[in-house]
Amino acid sequence: MSETMSIEDYLAQGGVLSAPENVPARYRGELLRLMSSFVDSELAASAGFADSINFAPAIKERIAASRITLEKADHAERVLAVMAGFGTDVLRYQASHDWSARLDRDTDLGTARAGTDNRLAVLHYPINGWIDAVVMNVLQGLATGVQMTELTRVSYAPLAEVFREIAPREARHADLGLEGLERICATSEGRAEAALSVAYWRPRVAATFGVAGSGRFETLRKFGLRHHPNEALLSRWAALADERLVAVGL
């Protein structure tokens, strides 16, 4: 065993980086891309959910939607603070995009990036009322839960720590959605409307896992920023979604 090794070898073998000063240039680019995608997605999700507060049928639901709106913005802020260590101008960043902007519901983006921010494509689609909001939150919340198993292991320790703090609260958001979905599916009309929303959101959430055999995945894996390929995460999410939807009669 030699005393030192290249940072690339260190990362490939599971090493962890601890400060902006010891991050190589390419790693820096991919790490920032990952962080900004998360920040943009959380801000866009928060902005989208803000409208859902007023769709809520009762106080309990209103509180759940408010909480999700609040906490997603808070999570964005925490990751943005890690980006600040790399020079990101945090105040300008928050103002650089319109987080509530949405495309037409019929647009088909696939996995493509749209607009000027780096949010997941699914967050470009508008929400249609309360049941639609709940279904979207359940499916996307389960997807976030699966993604979190990767994010909490990223090789940049200060970020992994933030994700470990965030993960249980994100899981709670999905749980709140499932509770709401259970209430909706108690009636046949509710179940029928929810089924329409599932049909709309399911392929769009599935697309957030990216393409199979992604070239970028290999780069990220080498850096310790990813561990399991897109297709593995997608199938885990699909199984999880099936299980939860069946449980409420969908």
Added chain:
Amino acid sequence: MARFHPLKVTDVRRETRDAVVVTLRPRDEDVALFDFTQGQYLTFRRDFDGEELRRSYSICAGRDEGCLKVGIKRVDGGAFSTWVNESLAPGDELEAMPPMGKFFAPLDETAARQYLGFAGGSGITPVLSIIKTTLAREPKARFTLVYSNRQINTIMFREELEDLKNLYLGRFSVIHVLEQEGQEIDLFTGRIDAEKMSGLFTHWLDAKAIDMAFICGPEPMMLAIAQSLRDHGLRDDQIKFELFASGQQGRAKTRAVSKSATVPGTGVQATVTLDGATRSFEMARGGETILDAAIAAKLDAPYSCKAGVCSTCRCKVLEGEVEMAVNHALEDYEVRAGYVLSCQAMPISERVVVTYDE
């Protein structure tokens, strides 16, 4: 953006033949800014022959010592560490950014936790700060340090660690592992690798009792220790890492200056390197950024905000000249070293060579 502040050098003490401990005092108005958490580091800057060097060194003082101290070991060929070891004297001033870093765990004075620290060489500095602070502020905490060095006379803070053992009798223990000197117990001779770790866990350490582990040292040592800790049942959130100073990326030399003159209206020959692959293509002069041209040439260049704010798209200009429309993310010294935000950069020379890999 974090700013630099002057710190007065109040003491420079020789710790070993090639390491010094520097005591620093902030200006009265900066005292709150330099209030640190155990395990954090300071980033210093200094000009060497017109090139700004930045180096980070961990604070080795405990939070209750009432001062800032850093341990700086001379690295072969290292301009900053050599200068500190040979020339720095009390009364001098150093410029530093406020303390940064997340190499610590929150303290709880009512807890009775067991900590394990691993340090290799000068990796002891943040660990020492953590040991002193933890033992002082968590009266029921116990701490075991496994400390690896080449030989006895290169051990930093040997006396201070002995003093701590006496001060916190029964709560603090040190296992010295020496590479080049035989000790009574064979296990304590050599480098810390997987085999030595399993020996330590068999005879000296109880993995199940450990609440939190801190590791700071050279990369191979950290990998071996982390793997062993995981194999013995520690979770990722129970293992804290700080990368050894040698892992710091050297800052780039000043950029090459453009030799070709600008001819308005003609195309630009661009060469872009990403992930070790280099691609050359022609791009427009004016109106097209290096990032857009790279993406059009099917390079998966990193970017996010495209507004000059996030710095995801940072690249380095190796040849030629570019102009940035806006820059809210790069500091002056990065720009002087040739870094640009590719989403804002347009070539103004006939040829431009950039890389995302450096």
